[in-house]
Amino acid sequence: MEPKDADARRAVAPVICYPTDDLPAPDLALYRKAAEGARVVETVIVPPRDAAYVEIPAGSLLRITSVEGPQVGDLNLFNAHDLSERFYSGKTRALHGTHVTTGDRLWSSFPALRPMATVVEDTLHWYGIDAYGGSVHDVIGTRCDPYTGNLLSGSQYHHCCHSNLTRALAGARNLSLDEAERHVHDVLNVFMCTGFTRDTGQYFMKASPVRPGDYIELLAEIDLLAVLSACPGGDCGAEHSSDTAACHPLRMECRQPAEGALRGWAPPPVNGYDRSHGT
Template sequence: MARPTALPPPDADARRSVRPVICYPVDSLPRPDIAAFQAARAGWRMVDEVTVPPRAARGFSVPAGHFFRITSVEGPQVGDLNLWSQDLSERFYSGKTRALHGSHLTTGDRLWSGFPGLRPMATITDDSLGWYGIDADGGSVHDVIGTRCDPYTHNLLSGGQYHRCCHSNLTRAVAAARDLSLPRAEALVHDVLNVFMCTGFTRDTGQYFMKASPVRPGDFLEFWAEIDLFGALSACPGGDCGGEHSSDAAACHPLLVQVFRPQAAPEGWAPPAPNGYDQSHGGHDPV
């Protein structure tokens, strides 16, 4: 459907040609020493392993100072990842992560918590799909622009009651892992990191698109837990998301989460403190 347009003003070209400015320059942030993190894998020991079945989700825990990997094990499969602090007081803030690092994440990028903590929860230490970059359609992998497939949008657009979407999968997984009611668990579910998903925005309409993921068995995304974490991962009902977004027709496969304890953390590493803003907000507004 064509959008209504207004007539351009005489200086339209000049208005369009202004120089873009990066909203949040991150030059002042310390860069993680990825080589030191990767060296810390020597002699690591796997301490936990969770298989996420197709069209389902599972919860898992990662102590601070441990690695965790999400791996494709049988076929192309996208995963929707939620992260919280272990006590559930902080959760992953996909919007601020996107503002700081971009629409798609890879090695060296961090997953940030929401206000008032606003600190790194996890650092991406390796990405076997880091070669993909940005393709000719403007697509890339591991996005923080999609929200997660959910039963509410499904009902709005298609009708019916579909329960195997990522939002519901994550809700059930959180409820089971933390002994919560479904309503309480649902309130904790939030926007995700779309692991392995290949997405972008169309140039002509600006619409969010997906295309078949380039992930293959053996591909992985690896993280360092900066704080004590609780996570939940859904194996999306869209499979590789090359066709339908939420369906029982797409070929779906399990995902594997593994947690590794290193022999030692990189020298100088310590869990990050919560954000230093004093939360005074300038005091009360004058009456």
């Protein structure tokens, strides 16, 4: 039974959990200028329903591009020298919101908790938030995986993004599949259009607005290992674990700014919290 003051309780104004006024901001103008004159030093094509990896040195750029048709991708980021420092989607979401775009940063896991990368350019920035509450490049989805598929439908599907990322990471670092799987983590859903329903609060997806030529570009704040899966759901307009959805490759490029283009810039240090006093 609803209490008499139910409306009053619902009307309480929200408070932002993590005000970001004092959060160190990237020098986006510097980053964009560096990106203008950057040259491609490596290109990797991610096949449909598969994954691939590329190394991105600190101060270089990772550009992910739609090349043939609407396609979303699941991105894992690691410190190239220490797989235990990885992309922390939950903290990124808490700081920047459910979806990221130009100027937002991708943060790493504890105890480092520092920017791993900064979004320098996003050709889908125009999309904003649609009438359903959907937006692009989410940090709320976990990645399609075979365990949930088995739980919900008893399927044994081996080309989920989780499985693809596991195989690619194993190949990148000469790990067994069991070893690699422990490091695969919640993703940046590149180009994916998602949100939460207002009535039930359920995570939804809809056909991505991405088209060939659209891209998102990140500046690597530290040496990165980037692992990307081309989702088996294609544009995720109907399902995200499928051998029948139209799927397309994605392109990853490592782009190197001209010498001196980032003069004065340095990789961020690890978080300054003193753990000697206890967590």
